[in-house]
Amino acid sequence: MPDRHARSARPSQTGENGVLPGLLEAPNRVAVLLPLPLDHPYDYKVPPGLDVRPGDIVLVPLGKRELTAVVWDPAEREPENSTSDVEADIVEDRLRPILRLCAAPPMTPLLRRFVEWVADYTMAPQGAVLRMALSVPDALQAPKPSLAVRLPASREKNGEAADADIKWTAARRRVFEEAKDGVARSPADLALAGGVGASVVRGMIKIGLLEQVEVASPRRFETPDLDLPSPEFFGDQADAVQRLRASVQDGAFSVSLLDGVTGSGKTEVYLEAVAECLAAGRQALVLLPEIALSGQWLERFRRRFGVAPAQWHSDLTPAQRRDTWRSVAEGEARVVVGARSALFLPYGELGLIVVDEEHESAFKQEDVVCYHARDMAVVRARLGSFPIVLASATPSLETLTNVKSGRYGCLKLHKRHGGAELPSIELLDLRKDKPTRIEGLGQSWLAPSLRAAIAETLAQGQQAMLFLNRRGYAPLTLCRTCGHRLRCPHCTAWLVEHRGRSFSVEGEGPAGDLQCHHCGYRARRPECCLECGDSDSFAACGPGVERIAEEAAALFPDACRAVMASDTLTGPNAAAKMIQAVQDGEINLLIGTQVVAKGHHFPDLTLVGVVDADLGLFGGDLRASERSYQLLHQVAGRAGRAGRPGRVVLQTSDPDHPVMQALRSGDRDSFFEMESQMRQRSYLPPFGRLAALIISSPVEADADGFCRNLAKRAPGQEGIEILGPAPAPMALLRGRHRRRFLLKTRRDLSPQAVIREWTAGIRLPSRLRLQIDIDPYSFF
Ligand SMILES: Nc1ncnc2c1ncn2[C@@H]1O[C@H](COP(=O)(O)OP(=O)(O)OP(=O)(O)O)[C@@H](O)[C@H]1O
Numbered sequence: 212m213p214d215r216h217a218r219s220a221r222p223s224q225t226g227e228n229g230v231l232p233g234l235l236e237a238p239n240r241v242a243v244l245l246p247l248p249l250d251h252p253y254d255y256k257v258p259p260g261l262d263v264r265p266g267d268i269v270l271v272p273l274g275k276r277e278l279t280a281v282v283w284d285p286a287e288r289e290p291e292n293s294t295s296d297v298e299a300d301i302v303e304d305r306l307r308p309i310l311r312l313c314a315a316p317p318m319t320p321l322l323r324r325f326v327e328w329v330a331d332y333t334m335a336p337q338g339a340v341l342r343m344a345l346s347v348p349d350a351l352q353a354p355k356p357s358l359a360v361r362l363p364a365s366r367e368k369n370g371e372a373a374d375a376d377i378k379w380t381a382a383r384r385r386v387f388e389e390a391k392d393g394v395a396r397s398p399a400d401l402a403l404a405g406g407v408g409a410s411v412v413r414g415m416i417k418i419g420l421l422e423q424v425e426v427a428s429p430r431r432f433e434t435p436d437l438d439l440p441s442p443e444f445f446g447d448q449a450d451a452v453q454r455l456r457a458s459v460q461d462g463a464f465s466v467s468l469l470d471g472v473t474g475s476g477k478t479e480v481y482l483e484a485v486a487e488c489l490a491a492g493r494q495a496l497v498l499l500p501e502i503a504l505s506g507q508w509l510e511r512f513r514r515r516f517g518v519a520p521a522q523w524h525s526d527l528t529p530a531q532r533r534d535t536w537r538s539v540a541e542g543e544a545r546v547v548v549g550a551r552s553a554l555f556l557p558y559g560e561l562g563l564i565v566v567d568e569e570h571e572s573a574f575k576q577e578d579v580v581c582y583h584a585r586d587m588a589v590v591r592a593r594l595g596s597f598p599i600v601l602a603s604a605t606p607s608l609e610t611l612t613n614v615k616s617g618r619y620g621c622l623k624l625h626k627r628h629g630g631a632e633l634p635s636i637e638l639l640d641l642r643k644d645k646p647t648r649i650e651g652l653g654q655s656w657l658a659p660s661l662r663a664a665i666a667e668t669l670a671q672g673q674q675a676m677l678f679l680n681r682r683g684y685a686p687l688t689l690c691r692t693c694g695h696r697l698r699c700p701h702c703t704a705w706l707v708e709h710r711g712r713s714f715s716v717e718g719e720g721p722a723g724d725l726q727c728h729h730c731g732y733r734a735r736r737p738e739c740c741l742e743c744g745d746s747d748s749f750a751a752c753g754p755g756v757e758r759i760a761e762e763a764a765a766l767f768p769d770a771c772r773a774v775m776a777s778d779t780l781t782g783p784n785a786a787a788k789m790i791q792a793v794q795d796g797e798i799n800l801l802i803g804t805q806v807v808a809k810g811h812h813f814p815d816l817t818l819v820g821v822v823d824a825d826l827g828l829f830g831g832d833l834r835a836s837e838r839s840y841q842l843l844h845q846v847a848g849r850a851g852r853a854g855r856p857g858r859v860v861l862q863t864s865d866p867d868h869p870v871m872q873a874l875r876s877g878d879r880d881s882f883f884e885m886e887s888q889m890r891q892r893s894y895l896p897p898f899g900r901l902a903a904l905i906i907s908s909p910v911e912a913d914a915d916g917f918c919r920n921l922a923k924r925a926p927g928q929e930g931i932e933i934l935g936p937a938p939a940p941m942a943l944l945r946g947r948h949r950r951r952f953l954l955k956t957r958r959d960l961s962p963q964a965v966i967r968e969w970t971a972g973i974r975l976p977s978r979l980r981l982q983i984d985i986d987p988y989s990f991f
């Protein structure tokens with residue numbers, strides 16, 4: 212391990228503003244931040260002749276490994292103890308040298324400060340945050356120049372006659388004809404032009420008929436065309452466009468909430484802000500919660516700017532990741548649309564961020580570095596002094612509170628575009644309108660009046676959608692004889708039965724594939740009950756989307772049905788195909804989980820049926836009501852977006868619940884006001900702060916022992932409340948036993964400071980993990 216920087220640095224080496232004054236006289240050591248879970252930069256020796264500056268990406272040794280890391284300029288580089296010069300020299304002797312400079316653009320000061328800020332806020336090690344910003348090691352090496360082929364100069368002059376001993380096949384001749392213009396082309400292009408296979412071109416290179424030359428890599432991302440006409444905007448839209456354009460022109464930090472009902476044209480409006488940002492010569496970033504489902508979004512972007520934006524998500528190939536990372540760093544990619552990790556790309560000229568569907572919990576990462584991409588996007592905009600736009604039809608309570616206090620601006624779009632009306636929302640009381648049993652199928656989940664509504668919609672040649680936010684066939688399998696329930700051996704969770712990818716006309720897949728949705732454990736349903744030994748006694752309990760699809764197949768055998776859930780879509784292409792099929796009217800009954808709720812625009816979809824509207828209301832989640840409202844409102848918003856009016860039927864057992872009442876009346880503001888007062892009374896976010904400490908270990912007693920210790924040292928000052936330790940609701944996850952503390956502080960206190968003091972000096976026994984989650988969104 213190299214020496215920790217702060218301890219071994221000599222005070223003279225740090226100048227003001229974090230600049231290393233020694234650079235001018237070639238210092239022989241610099242601080243380097245490694246992409247590992249380490250809290251500080253470490254010192255490395257600069258070999259003679261190498262000129263390194265803060266931000267440079269370098270290759271350094273660590274143990275037997277070589278790592279790509281970044282020369283750092285810690286803002287507060289205070290030595291803990293000034294060592295004497297002699298001591299320093301001894302330490303310096305032990306320093307290992309930087310191996311070399313990588314051929315990548317240096318990390319900007321802004322991104323370095325952002326890495327530090329995120330680490331400080333989330334309490335993650337700086338190196339762990341840096342790792343997210345250096346996620347593509349391949350991109351940090353100089354790109355290989357592309358090889359092209361052309362006719363050698365001699366050949367160009369003399370033509371075929373030059374040597375008689377070369378065999379001139381028809382294929383070679385065709386290639387020769389194409390290459391006569393002397394232009395260097397990629398071998399693939401030349402083969403294509405000559406209508407021959409790649410082997411012909413390779414053969415011609417081998418015998419010297421073609422020569423290889425290095426050329427600059429072709430552009431990977433085309434420049435958006437700013438001369439294409441924008442849509443026409445009137446009323447609210449025109450106001451919003453004008454104000455967003457003005458804030459981009461102004462160029463200062465500002466946060467604007469674009470608060471528009473579903474189908475009001477938020478996307479079209481914020482694309483104008485993107486256009487303004489591009490015209491000002493800066494890059495723009497659009498964060499989407501679910502990039503795999505963004506086909507329609509990409510299409511709209513292409514219509515507005517004539518080209519595709521750069522995309523950033525987990526389904527890219529390694530080559531695409533490398534190209535995109537470099538193109539962003541080199542400024543070739545002008546617009547990036549991506550998932551939350553796109554926030555850590557190396558933009559040199561970022562001038563605008565848009566967070567679409569800002570209320571989505573998919574923006575919260577709960578692994579390694581626990582951060583909320585929306586909140587960190589606001590931070591990045593503030594550090595970079597540029598505007599940010601948050602768009603939603605159902606903004607989060609956090610954002611609405613910031614609007615109310617005047618910290619964020621607000622632009623409202625009250626109406627749907629093109630005169631479409633918002634859909635009518637009906638509550639279907641499951642206690643009165645009970646689903647009746649179906650011959651041959653048994654239990655049913657769709658009440659008679661919802662069945663009738665579907666039949667009517669299909670008969671009119673329109674589309675219907677059934678929504679149930681639960682994957683698989685049945686969430687629980689139990690023994691009818693003894694009541695034994697099948698659970699995951701590694702988690703506190705029931706096993707979910709899955710029957711097949713989709714329920715097409717051929718019917719259901721085989722029964723009995725059981726999965727844990729938390730750890731991925733899979734098993735076949737056992738023949739006999741493990742408790743009582745009875746055979747054939749297992750029954751599927753409750754519905755998942757696949758079971759709804761089974762019922763739909765029995766009720767509407769002539770409908771063209773499709774199931775859409777994250778596990779039935781095998782990737783962005785499958786998702787795009789299915790969305791296209793719905794758009795083209797090839798599917799008229801779509802059944803899905805929350806992936807069907809997200810931003811789609813299906814003009815002929817007029818009926819939305821929600822199978823179990825109460826599903827999200829249970830569990831001890833402080834945002835359960837807020838989230839249910841947002842999700843159901845969003846699903847409802849898919850209905851009636853074009854000419855014909857939409858109808859939404861929510862099946863509920865609790866029609867008087869405030870969420871159901873708010874959805875029915877459309878009175879969002881009163882609902883949020885009520886929710887807000889409830890949180891205010893209990894000092895819950897955004898009126899107080901929360902942090903979770905999750906302790907986990909493969910050995911239960913170890914987790915408990917550590918928790919007891921921690922509980923003894925728990926701080927007790929005013930304005931702080933500590934709940935726990937308690938077994939987490941998911942007390943066993945992937946074979947680890949989990950305990951939780953929940954820290955609640957007043958808004959004006961810093962939970963980070965409290966936790967730092969609380970855990971200072973505590974050693975973590977091996978195998979024990981302590982995960983800190985500031986502003987937690989899930990409480991399992
Ligand atoms: N000014 C406009 N001119 C032409 N078409 C428009 C205009 N505004 C919106 N549209 C079209 O109206 C439809 C709905 O717009 P859009 O999807 O942007 O709404 P949204 O507010 O983002 O919806 P949601 O929140 O439900 O996802 C789209 O097909 C869009 O292209």
Ligand SMILES: [Zn+2]
Pocket residue numbers: 699700701702704727728729730731732945
């Ligand atoms: Zn499991």
